[in-house]
Amino acid sequence: MAKQLQRLQEYHMRAIDLRLQGYDYRQIAEELGRSYSAVHKWFTQQKLIQDELERRKKELAQRAMDRLISSADLAVDNILEILTNPEVPSSIRLNAAQDLLDRLGIKGADKLELKGSFDTNINKLDSILNQLKED
The missing domain is CATH 1.10.287 (Helix Hairpins)
Structure with a gap:
């Protein structure tokens, strides 16, 4: 397991920003001039980065919710x-x-009415099945 970071550097914060913008690990690596494996490890093995990313996702979601509520x-x-x-x-x-x-939860009832009759005579069904077997 990778040695855990004690604090985030500016490039880690930039990587998190890019991830939140939809960049994948390869794109982040290219943008920051780092190796793919280093960036991949940051996001998959570094708890500090994972926690900050999750915190920022929640913050963004809350901001979006606040905007929706205000509108x-x-x-x-x-x-x-x-x-x-x-x-x-x-x-x-x-x-x-x-x-x-x-x-608002005010909705007419969804109701389906069927009219007519249904013959439940088992003998008729048995007769039909027997005819099918004979054919």
Whole structure:
């Protein structure tokens, strides 16, 4: 097992930045002028780098979530504009209304009704099976 790093260097932080941007190990190695095997070991064997990468991923995800939450009012305003604008085709307004109600958990029951009868007479089924066997 590789000797564990005690602290991250600037090039480690740059490697993490590149990884978060979607670079693979080979691309990171080329960008930093390091060997592929060194970069591969950093990300697969160095706990300090793995922990920092994971921390930064969580930070990015939280920032993205915060942005989405802060834009929720705008999204609601847009849906309400679609719902109330008489120039928007009625089919689109209906779809917007249904989508809004679905997201609020207000949805009509999905129900399938079948009418008719079903003969459960086993003798008929046996008769059909016997005819098939004879053929």
